[in-house]
Structure formats: C-alpha cells, structure tokens
Amino acid sequence: MAEITLPYTPIEDIPKIHARARAAFRAGRTKDVAFRKAQIAQVGYMLKDNEEAVIAAMKHDLGRPPLESEMMDLSPVYAEVRAAYANLDQWVKPQAAEFSLNFFAMGPKLVAEPKGTVLIIAPFNFPAFLLFSPLVSAIAAGNAAVLKPSEQTPAISKIFAELLPKYLDPELYHIINGGVPETTKILELPWDHILYTGNGRVGRIVATAAARHLTPTTLELGGKNPVVIDPRVDLDLAARRILWGRFTNAGQICLSPDYVLVPADFQDKFVAALESMYKTFYPDGPEKSDSFSRVVTKAHTQRIKRLVDETTGTIVCGGQSDVETRYIAPTIVRDVREGDSLLSEEIFGPVLCIVPVKDVDEAVAFINRGDHPLAIYVFSEDPKFEQKVFSNTKSGAAVTNEVVIMPGVHGLPVGGVGASGYGYYTGKHAFEQFTHLRVSLKNPSWVDKIAFGFRFPPYTPSYRKNMRQMGGRLPPRPAGGLAKAAPKRWAFWLAFALVGAAAVLTRQRQLRLA
Incomplete structure (x- = not known):
C-alpha cells in the first residue's frame, strides 16, 4: 500500500493558530446556543458526507475492516452529535442552588460557562471517535478548540485537516498536525483545558506542561x-x-x-x-x-x-x-x-x-x-x-x-482512576469537563433589614444571637463519638418524673397499710 505523507503544521504557525482561536472565542461567537448546535450538527455531517473516504483512510492506516470503523469509530460520534444537539438547551440552563431560607431571596444558582480555548490530543486507535467526540462536547460547552490528531495515522489525519475548515467555523476550530516537536510547542502555550487520550508516559508530560499554566486536564490513559x-x-x-x-x-x-x-x-x-x-x-x-x-x-x-x-x-x-x-x-x-x-x-x-x-x-x-x-x-x-x-x-x-x-x-462516561487517568469524556459528563460552573446570586437591599444587618459594625450582643440563629442546629451527636456527650435535658425530666411517680406510689401504699 502506498505511503501517505502527512503535511505537518509549521511550528511558527502554532502560536498564531492558538491566538486566532482565542481571539475568536473572546469575540463572543460561541455564546449563542443555536450557533453551537449548528456546529455540532456539522461535525456529524462532516463525517457522514465523507464516510467512504474516512473508512478507506482508516483501512490504509489501521488495516481495519469497514464494519469495525463504522461500529467503533463513526457510530459513536454520530451518537454524541445526536445527544448533544438534543440535550444542549437543557444542559446550559442555570442550575438553582439547594433551597435555603437564609439565602433564597438572592436567587443563588450555577451558570455553565465555557472555559475558553481548549486543546484535544487524540491517539491513533480510534482517530474519529477520540478526536470528535470530545470536540462535540467542547463545542456544546461553548469553547474554541484546537485538535491534535495522531501523526501515526497519516491518511486519516490528513483527511480531517482538509475537512474541518470546510464544515466548521475556521476561526474557532483548528487542527494542528505534527510529531513530538509540534506537540511540544503546543504544550508550551496556555490553554483553558486540555483533554489527552493516550498512554501514561505522555500523560505525565501533558500534565506537567499543563501545571505550568495551572491548566485543568482530563487524562484517559488505559492500562492493563x-x-x-x-x-x-x-x-x-x-x-x-x-x-x-x-x-x-x-x-x-x-x-x-x-x-x-x-x-x-x-x-x-x-x-x-x-x-x-x-x-x-x-x-x-x-x-x-x-x-x-x-x-x-x-x-x-x-x-x-x-x-x-x-x-x-x-x-x-x-x-x-x-x-x-x-x-x-x-x-x-x-x-x-x-x-x-x-x-x-x-x-x-x-x-x-x-x-x-x-x-x-x-x-x-x-x-x-x-x-x-x-x-x-x-x-x-x-x-x-x-x-x-x-x-x-x-x-x-x-x-x-x-x-x-x-x-x-448512553449516559455512561469513560474515565479512569489513578494511573488510568482522571476526568471523563462522552455525553454530559464531557460537557461538564469543558464547563466552568460560575456562581451567580443577586442580593436585594431589603435583605439587610430583615436578615443580614448583623454583619455590619458596630456589633451588639443581639447581633451575635442573630448570627447563631442563621447557622442552624448541628445534627445529633454520635453515640460513639470521642467527646463525652452532654447530659440531655429530657433525660433529667424523665428521671425526675420516675422518681416522683415512685414516691407517690410508695406514699399510697403506706396509707393503705395504715
């Protein structure tokens, strides 16, 4: 089978690609949920429209039977596209905080916001699923994304580099092809999240590079x-x-x-x-x-x-x-x-x-x-x-x-523990990996008059009482706790009643005997 040469991205272009993606994100284009859904659908059609060429490329690189490519690489991406498209309106809804009488007036909630410009590094073994499934989640979360497919699958990586700008926003979503020098350059840059799938040796390199910028990571590393x-x-x-x-x-x-x-x-x-x-x-x-x-x-x-x-x-x-x-x-x-x-x-x-x-x-x-x-x-x-x-x-x-x-x-994430990685991909769990839950509340002025006025000086004895009432009661003290339990008032009154009842019965008996 003829060898295919994969054109590598010039190293000097890599920071420019990163800057373009970041600038496009900051322009606010991904805030619109309808835009995100359109881009998610395009991921699916990018593969569906070019399915035979993609399968042929996988046959070239992996000698893989078409059935396996459809079953384990393409179909899972289509499923991710359908799920994200159908559920995105629900996923992005603000989440109300647990009800609290003290704070309900402030309308506390969590708002799912995109992290920013994310990096997805995929391995060779499932070149479509492990590249585009995370991309769907990153788009759903409202991020810009840069993809790094494996250089070990040149035919498929070349096809994806050609297709991506034809189907997706070319400012927000990019592919960088290359080997170790190109990946090293990519990892020098500040990302808002990195998702890497591969082996533990490279996973440690990715995590170390991410730590220099305090970048959160998702690592899926396999194992025995x-x-x-x-x-x-x-x-x-x-x-x-x-x-x-x-x-x-x-x-x-x-x-x-x-x-x-x-x-x-x-x-x-x-x-x-x-x-x-x-x-x-x-x-x-x-x-x-x-x-x-x-x-x-x-x-x-x-x-x-x-x-x-x-x-x-x-x-x-x-x-x-x-x-x-x-x-x-x-x-x-x-x-x-x-x-x-x-x-x-x-x-x-x-x-x-x-x-x-x-x-x-x-x-x-x-x-x-x-x-x-x-x-x-x-x-x-x-x-x-x-x-x-x-x-x-x-x-x-x-x-x-x-x-x-x-x-x-459907509904189950993929994720490891310890040496097999951390974090999750697929479905809503991957959407959450690429999302920052931003705390939101709005406190009206009248709350200070009713509940929170005690926090402002000068403090008075009544303020401390009000503050303690805000904290509520602790749960029951464990019977086997290290500290000796304080005597309970109900026990005292029960003992008092029993002693009193015994005294009354004794007196009545004495009167009968007399």
Missing part, C-alpha cells in the same frame, strides 16, 4: 485491564466476548481485556473454549481474514513481537508476526506468571494472557499489586463472586459479562 473468571461461568459466552474485545482493532483499544485470571484447575477447560471460539472467528486463519486489523506502525509491531518472543508462557493460538506488514496474529498465551514480559506493560495489541491463580482471593490480590486499570471485567452469574472482586479493587469501570462496549452506552 484484567478479567476474572468464575469457574461456573457460561464458557461460550465468556470466550466469545473476551476474544472479540481483545482482537477487535488488533487489540488497540484502551478498554481491551489485557489478561485473564482463571482458577488453575479450570485453565484447561477455559483455554479449550477459547481455542474453539478462535477457530469460528478465523476459519481460514487470521492472516487471510478480512475481519482482522493491523497494528498501526512497524515500531509498535516490533514492540509487541518482542513481548511475545520473551514470554515464558505457552502459546496456544497465534504467535506469528510480520513486522513489515504490521501483522501480529491474534495470540492466546496460557500459564503466564507474574513478572512475565507480557505482564510488564500494556500490550495494546492482539495478545491475550491467561494467568492461573488459586482462587478469587488470589485474583483480587494480583490485581491490587498493579496500577488501577481503566476497567475490571468479571464473568460470573454469581452476584457474590462479582461483588467480591469489585468491592475489593478499584478501577474506572466495573463490568460483568461484557467487555469494551461502555463508551457506546
């Missing part, structure tokens, strides 16, 4: 997502879904299952189910299949090949590779032990590790020895098994009997 298998699982279901999640897009998915923790005495049965399902996926072999993608670059292919070559586990299926054609066969490796090459880093390729453990307790301990992943998957029909895993671990998502599909579920 484990699967925990209950031996009572539906084997065919588990095998089919796990292999699909691992081998789709040649395993280049931040939410892909990375390794499977399975009871050692159940490993043979589980692996046999995987082998059987593997044959149904690729009846003529994956190298000839039109349903299997390629790795994005030769360098990534070489890295994955090295991890497979150095494993001490047993290769059950696959294992073949061809660096020149960027091919890594979908591979299953069993008996992978802690410290193995395949567990040393996020594979981000079509290799599934099977890690035998004693039981679910050892599986939980194994997970907790690593960084918090973006997702933990459990395959089980037992709620207690499921709860044992999830309640004793931490991850961005906790999913049962399914993998990968969470970004497509």
Whole structure:
C-alpha cells in the first residue's frame, strides 16, 4: 500500500493558530446556543458526507475492516452529535442552588460557562471517535478548540485537516498536525483545558506542561485491564466476548481485556473454549481474514513481537508476526506468571494472557499489586463472586459479562482512576469537563433589614444571637463519638418524673397499710 505523507503544521504557525482561536472565542461567537448546535450538527455531517473516504483512510492506516470503523469509530460520534444537539438547551440552563431560607431571596444558582480555548490530543486507535467526540462536547460547552490528531495515522489525519475548515467555523476550530516537536510547542502555550487520550508516559508530560499554566486536564490513559473468571461461568459466552474485545482493532483499544485470571484447575477447560471460539472467528486463519486489523506502525509491531518472543508462557493460538506488514496474529498465551514480559506493560495489541491463580482471593490480590486499570471485567452469574472482586479493587469501570462496549452506552462516561487517568469524556459528563460552573446570586437591599444587618459594625450582643440563629442546629451527636456527650435535658425530666411517680406510689401504699 502506498505511503501517505502527512503535511505537518509549521511550528511558527502554532502560536498564531492558538491566538486566532482565542481571539475568536473572546469575540463572543460561541455564546449563542443555536450557533453551537449548528456546529455540532456539522461535525456529524462532516463525517457522514465523507464516510467512504474516512473508512478507506482508516483501512490504509489501521488495516481495519469497514464494519469495525463504522461500529467503533463513526457510530459513536454520530451518537454524541445526536445527544448533544438534543440535550444542549437543557444542559446550559442555570442550575438553582439547594433551597435555603437564609439565602433564597438572592436567587443563588450555577451558570455553565465555557472555559475558553481548549486543546484535544487524540491517539491513533480510534482517530474519529477520540478526536470528535470530545470536540462535540467542547463545542456544546461553548469553547474554541484546537485538535491534535495522531501523526501515526497519516491518511486519516490528513483527511480531517482538509475537512474541518470546510464544515466548521475556521476561526474557532483548528487542527494542528505534527510529531513530538509540534506537540511540544503546543504544550508550551496556555490553554483553558486540555483533554489527552493516550498512554501514561505522555500523560505525565501533558500534565506537567499543563501545571505550568495551572491548566485543568482530563487524562484517559488505559492500562492493563484484567478479567476474572468464575469457574461456573457460561464458557461460550465468556470466550466469545473476551476474544472479540481483545482482537477487535488488533487489540488497540484502551478498554481491551489485557489478561485473564482463571482458577488453575479450570485453565484447561477455559483455554479449550477459547481455542474453539478462535477457530469460528478465523476459519481460514487470521492472516487471510478480512475481519482482522493491523497494528498501526512497524515500531509498535516490533514492540509487541518482542513481548511475545520473551514470554515464558505457552502459546496456544497465534504467535506469528510480520513486522513489515504490521501483522501480529491474534495470540492466546496460557500459564503466564507474574513478572512475565507480557505482564510488564500494556500490550495494546492482539495478545491475550491467561494467568492461573488459586482462587478469587488470589485474583483480587494480583490485581491490587498493579496500577488501577481503566476497567475490571468479571464473568460470573454469581452476584457474590462479582461483588467480591469489585468491592475489593478499584478501577474506572466495573463490568460483568461484557467487555469494551461502555463508551457506546448512553449516559455512561469513560474515565479512569489513578494511573488510568482522571476526568471523563462522552455525553454530559464531557460537557461538564469543558464547563466552568460560575456562581451567580443577586442580593436585594431589603435583605439587610430583615436578615443580614448583623454583619455590619458596630456589633451588639443581639447581633451575635442573630448570627447563631442563621447557622442552624448541628445534627445529633454520635453515640460513639470521642467527646463525652452532654447530659440531655429530657433525660433529667424523665428521671425526675420516675422518681416522683415512685414516691407517690410508695406514699399510697403506706396509707393503705395504715
């Protein structure tokens, strides 16, 4: 396949692009919600009008089957466009503060305002979804935006650079193409928010650069997502879904299952189910299949090949590779032990590790020895098994009997915790990432005469009483608190009544006896 050269943005133009976007934002063009909705719709039509060219570019860069491009890259963007367009009028409405008798007259509320000029840095693996889904949210929030697609997908990044100014406001929304020098220059500039999707190493660079300007960031960083298998699982279901999640897009998915923790005495049965399902996926072999993608670059292919070559586990299926054609066969490796090459880093390729453990307790301990992943998957029909895993671990998502599909579920955000990132993207949650909730209240003059006059000197004893009344009462003191509870007045009066009643009864008895 012919190589495509991606024209890089001249480094000296990058500050000018930043300045143009910032000036356009400050001109106030994005304040109009109707304008935002029109731009959101244009994102969808930009892709829909050029769908075949975009899919062909993804085939060039990722060797990806058209179905996968439509299912996992384009359709999610269309869903984001529809949701933002339909809900934006509601999202931007001021939010009334919780009712308070002391402050209701001031009309306290929160107003969703755009942060300003934002930067979106997208990876190669889903070049449309991870670039334009955040863009839709940024537009919905009323921001200007500069996009940095991956230089590792030259065909698709080139097409997007050509299409964007034809469909969107060319002053407010820009694309910068380039590699490390261009990205370094971008990160020197002051942004009002940065959303980066990628790996933890670059995530730390982005966060450090953002900190110099006190810029808020959203980082989605992936990680090694484990699967925990209950031996009572539906084997065919588990095998089919796990292999699909691992081998789709040649395993280049931040939410892909990375390794499977399975009871050692159940490993043979589980692996046999995987082998059987593997044959149904690729009846003529994956190298000839039109349903299997390629790795994005030769360098990534070489890295994955090295991890497979150095494993001490047993290769059950696959294992073949061809660096020149960027091919890594979908591979299953069993008996992978802690410290193995395949567990040393996020594979981000079509290799599934099977890690035998004693039981679910050892599986939980194994997970907790690593960084918090973006997702933990459990395959089980037992709620207690499921709860044992999830309640004793931490991850961005906790999913049962399914993998990968969470970004497509309406209303659920994608976000990590710890080393897998922080913040959210997709839907209203991403809109909120790009929004500043500005506090608003208006205090009429008559409030000082009724409620707040005590704050002005000269202070009097009655002022302090009024101030204390404003604060209201504390909740009941906890029975097990460290401080000794003060005696309660009701207890005193109850004791007084009981003593009095006892005295009366005693006197009546004495009178009867007399």
